[in-house]
Amino acid sequence: MTETDRFYGRRHGKKLKGTRIFLMEQLLPRLEIKDPDGPIDLKTLYPFTPKALWLEVGFGGGEHLAQMAKEHKDIGFIGAEPFVNGVASLLAHLNGSWGRAANETRLLEEGRSDNVRIYADDVRKLFPFFADETFERIFVLYPDPWPKARHEDRRFLGPKNLKEIARLLISGGELCVATDVASYAVWTIQQAESSDLFIQTNEDIYQSPPDWVSTRYEQKGLKAGRRPVYLTYIKK
Numbered sequence: 001m002t003e004t005d006r007f008y009g010r011r012h013g014k015k016l017k018g019t020r021i022f023l024m025e026q027l028l029p030r031l032e033i034k035d036p037d038g039p040i041d042l043k044t045l046y047p048f049t050p051k052a053l054w055l056e057v058g059f060g061g062g063e064h065l066a067q068m069a070k071e072h073k074d075i076g077f078i079g080a081e082p083f084v085n086g087v088a089s090l091l092a093h094l095n096g097s098w099g100r101a102a103n104e105t106r107l108l109e110e111g112r113s114d115n116v117r118i119y120a121d122d123v124r125k126l127f128p129f130f131a132d133e134t135f136e137r138i139f140v141l142y143p144d145p146w147p148k149a150r151h152e153d154r155r156f157l158g159p160k161n162l163k164e165i166a167r168l169l170i171s172g173g174e175l176c177v178a179t180d181v182a183s184y185a186v187w188t189i190q191q192a193e194s195s196d197l198f199i200q201t202n203e204d205i206y207q208s209p210p211d212w213v214s215t216r217y218e219q220k221g222l223k224a225g226r227r228p229v230y231l232t233y234i235k236k
């Protein structure tokens, strides 16, 4: 990453309390991918051999990631999110301890699959440590739109990241994008087309994919009258 690749989003929100602090201290270290100093050994990341690997970029509160991980126990998930409160929220979802005091015995309770690993930082720092064709699916849901023209280079799905995403996807692998900012949807379609790396596969961009899991962010947008756009791409 270069200086121009700095992360412009928020890293901290409200001060974490009780259970969330506990989960950050006790559960995160068990699931966290630390800044690597060499290629990430995917074979030792999970206590099982995943059928495939799926990556979620900027998982926000983690609703989508936690639910997908629950529904697809044979998949190894990696989620990246620099926003600390989002990481704590994902941990709460994974631990299933909403509103209750956690204790160690409840961490990843029996029956929960241990198939999520977390990078609590800018995913672009992690990209170089993955081999080509690592992921079967990559999710970029509601990326920060940076609507001002002078902030265009901050938008995640620009040429550089699209090239990395294409490198990291297996042949025929899928990039799933959602946005409720019309100008960002148009911009993304243009970026994907001019990259010549992807084929858009969904015809109705207003129809959510069959296995769609909605997030708090999406629900807030719907309540505010924003219309989600879904873009599904296959790597050429």
Ligand SMILES: C[S@@+](CC[C@H](N)C(=O)[O-])C[C@H]1O[C@@H](n2cnc3c(N)ncnc32)[C@H](O)[C@@H]1O
Pocket (backbone or CB within 6 Å): 007, 009, 010, 057, 058, 059, 060, 061, 080, 081, 082, 083, 086, 121, 122, 123, 124, 140, 141, 142, 143, 144, 156, 215, 216, 217, 218
């Ligand atoms: C608008 S929020 C959407 C969150 C979530 N995907 C959802 O749908 O609820 C965008 C998220 O992307 C994260 N983000 C932005 N740039 C990122 C990057 N380079 N690596 C990882 N996460 C990033 C932000 O911290 C923020 O939480």
